[in-house]
Amino acid sequence: MASLIEELIDVLEQEYKLYKELIPIAEMKTQVIVKNDLNSLQEITDKEQAAVDQLNVLEHKRETVMLDIKTVINRKSKEFSLKDLIGLLDKQPKEQKALSVIHDNLKAAVQRLVGVNNRNQSLIQQSLEMIEFNMNFIQSTRMSPGNNTYTKSASRYDAQMRGTGMFDAKQ
Numbered sequence: 001m002a003s004l005i006e007e008l009i010d011v012l013e014q015e016y017k018l019y020k021e022l023i024p025i026a027e028m029k030t031q032v033i034v035k036n037d038l039n040s041l042q043e044i045t046d047k048e049q050a051a052v053d054q055l056n057v058l059e060h061k062r063e064t065v066m067l068d069i070k071t072v073i074n075r076k077s078k079e080f081s082l083k084d085l086i087g088l089l090d091k092q093p094k095e096q097k098a099l100s101v102i103h104d105n106l107k108a109a110v111q112r113l114v115g116v117n118n119r120n121q122s123l124i125q126q127s128l129e130m131i132e133f134n135m136n137f138i139q140s141t142r143m144s145p146g147n148n149t150y151t152k153s154a155s156r157y158d159a160q161m162r163g164t165g166m167f168d169a170k171q
Contacts, residue, residue, distance in 0.1 A: 001069065001072050001073070002092075002095070004065055004068055004069050004072065005069070005089075005092075005095045005099070006095075007065050008062065008065045008066065008069065008085075008099070009095070009098050009099060009102060011058055011061050011062045011065060012062065012082075012099075012102045012103075012106060013102060014058050015055060015058045015059070015062065015106060016102060016105050016106050016109060018051050018054055018055050018058070019055075019106065019109040019110060019113055020109055021051060022048065022051050022113055023109065023112055023113055023116065025044060025047055025048055025051070026048070026113060026116040026117055026120065027116055028044055029041065029044045029045075029048070029116075029120055030116065030119060030120055030123065032044055033120055033123045033124060033127070034123065036127070066080060066082075066085070069085060073088065082099065082103050083103070085099065086099050086100050086103065
């Protein structure tokens with residue numbers, strides 16, 4: 001079982017390292033969203049996706065190791081968390097301490113990342129609402145009965161504008 005716990009600690013440390021790498025990426029994403037730089041946003045999203053793919057592999061490995069540990073200690077309950085394992089390692093204080101530290105570090109990193117991602121989600125939502133407002137405003141000004149643009153031949157200009165939509169798609 002000692003080798004399983006060492007393997008679990010290794011996997012958790014790799015996950016922690018990836019989460020720590022994701023935090024500055026998510027913070028850069030905030031700046032990019034504020035600047036409305038879509039090219040940089042795509043690059044950052046690609047980096048995030050690569051890290052998430054690695055995290056998914058590590059998470060699967062962690063689940064497998066936890067199942068193996070659960071089998072070795074003959075635990076029948078469906079739920080078996082890292083906290084449960086830490087509680088069972090009273091006779092192995094070194095491993096218990098290592099797991100406890102990595103658990104706390106992971107928890108803090110994930111909470112920080114969730115906070116930054118929530119802020120990014122809020123900024124994106126605000127941006128979408130502003131785009132929708134602008135589109136509705138533009139559409140309502142084009143649909144209004146009178147056009148506020150004055151030209152020498154206003155009646156002809158108004159008649160030409162009524163039939164056009166918001167987008168001019170040429171085929």
